[in-house]
Amino acid sequence: LAKTTQPISMDSYEGQEVNITCSHNNIATNDYITWYQQFPSQGPRFIIQGYKTKVTNEVASLFIPADRKSSTLSLPRVSLSDTAVYYCLVALTGGFKTIFGAGTRLFVKA
Amino acid sequence: GAGVSQSPRYKVTKRGQDVALRCDPISGHVSLYWYRQALGQGPEFLTYFNYEAQQDKSGLPNDRFSAERPEGSISTLTIQRTEQRDSAMYRCASSPQREGRDTQYFGPGTRLTVL
Numbered sequence: 001l002a003k004t005t006q007p008i009s010m011d012s013y014e015g016q017e018v019n020i021t022c023s024h025n026n027i028a029t030n031d032y033i034t035w036y037q038q039f040p041s042q043g044p045r046f047i048i049q050g051y052k053t054k055v056t057n058e059v060a061s062l063f064i065p066a067d068r069k070s071s072t073l074s075l076p077r078v079s080l081s082d083t084a085v086y087y088c089l090v091a092l093t094g095g096f097k098t099i100f101g102a103g104t105r106l107f108v109k110a
Numbered sequence: 111g112a113g114v115s116q117s118p119r120y121k122v123t124k125r126g127q128d129v130a131l132r133c134d135p136i137s138g139h140v141s142l143y144w145y146r147q148a149l150g151q152g153p154e155f156l157t158y159f160n161y162e163a164q165q166d167k168s169g170l171p172n173d174r175f176s177a178e179r180p181e182g183s184i185s186t187l188t189i190q191r192t193e194q195r196d197s198a199m200y201r202c203a204s205s206p207q208r209e210g211r212d213t214q215y216f217g218p219g220t221r222l223t224v225l
Contacts, residue, residue: 087152098155
């Protein structure tokens with residue numbers, strides 16, 4: 001399974017755009033990139049998933065360059081409620097074992 | 111609809127006792143995962159079921175840990191002869207398909223404390 005590397009923590013202010021970059025140098029051809037969000041005392045929650053280029057949903061955007069060795073989760077205009085841990089995962093199609101890593105702790109300040 | 115549920119939510123036990131943690135996945139979900147999460151860390155994969163078949167148990171720390179899903183729905187994670195180092199949050203997740211990239215829906219977890 002490809003290993004992922006993310007910043008340990010990030011700070012931001014309300015209303016700003018936040019970009020969290022994840023490195024996955026050993027990503028394989030069939031791997032997808034998935035991001036989860038986890039609030040204290042809750043289980044992780046799916047945010048977004050992509051394979052290449054750009055994916056956007058109502059919550060976030062995911063940018064994946066052509067070499068797919070990294071990806072960037074973009075959260076537009078964050079609010080205090082976006083304070084959470086964000087995990088980048090590389091999931092193999094047809095595989096089962098999921099490696100979460102330590103995640104990025106985002107702290108949004110007023 | 112109902113999400114993933116886990117019981118008990120909190121379990122305090124004495125060292126050496128056996129514990130059984132239960133997971134009720136979302137109805138119809140094929141895949142079921144168990145994770146262990148220490149404070150300040152990400153979830154650590156323990157085991158995976160496809161229906162009733164345990165297809166990956168490589169994350170189980172040792173032979174005191176076992177899991178089953180006999181009818182392809184509810185799953186039980188059992189820890190025998192508990193030790194203090196087993197104290198953690200145990201999380202269950204289910205997903206609708208048999209694909210590693212499918213969205214996993216997590217339950218609230220069981221907080222296990224071994225005294």
